[in-house]
Amino acid sequence: MSDAPAHVHEFDWPDRVVIGTIGRPGARTFYLQVRAGSRLMSVALEKEQSAIMAEKIDEILDELMALDGNPHSVPDSTPVELVDNDPLEPVQERFRVGAIGLGWDPSTAQVVVEVHPLVEDEFDQLLQQESEAVLVRMPVGAARAFTRRTREVVDAGRPMCSDCGHPMDPDGHVCGLPEA
Numbered sequence: 001m002s003d004a005p006a007h008v009h010e011f012d013w014p015d016r017v018v019i020g021t022i023g024r025p026g027a028r029t030f031y032l033q034v035r036a037g038s039r040l041m042s043v044a045l046e047k048e049q050s051a052i053m054a055e056k057i058d059e060i061l062d063e064l065m066a067l068d069g070n071p072h073s074v075p076d077s078t079p080v081e082l083v084d085n086d087p088l089e090p091v092q093e094r095f096r097v098g099a100i101g102l103g104w105d106p107s108t109a110q111v112v113v114e115v116h117p118l119v120e121d122e123f124d125q126l127l128q129q130e131s132e133a134v135l136v137r138m139p140v141g142a143a144r145a146f147t148r149r150t151r152e153v154v155d156a157g158r159p160m161c162s163d164c165g166h167p168m169d170p171d172g173h174v175c176g177l178p179e180a
Helices: 047-065 122-130 140-155
Strands: 007-011 016-022 029-036 039-045 093-105 110-117 132-139
Touching: 007 029, 007 039, 016 047, 016 140, 029 047, 029 132, 047 093, 047 110, 047 140, 093 132, 110 140, 132 140
Parallel strands: 007 132, 039 093
Antiparallel strands: 016 029, 029 039, 093 110, 110 132
């Protein structure tokens, strides 16, 4: 039996790839949304997955930019023409993300993002072989724009408590620090 997904939704030169949310801070659902022409795919993921993905993609881009002569023309900031502050398009959640893979394809000079569904139990593990995946390839400028927007979306949530570092709810916050 193969561990490869039965169906891979590939987006080689997407028109749009963004992280966005639905809901109020504290109750937001995060989505990775990608569109190429009329094909639109939305997968749910955790806030932490979004933040780490942006961080790791920036690390890949920074390493490539540091190569002698910056041969892939990696921008150090988001090109203004690639800024995307538009809301998510209508969301039809395909699956909740479990595993995320990131890489670099030197043959096309693109950052590669591969996401797989969350596996919750042994039965899901058995079905995983018949599962699906989403594979997105982004040029370096689009990848830089993706990370900028992702950081802004992640940071737009609930404010953090300066004492304990946990998010504060609008209805109040019980700090986890012990009293002195």
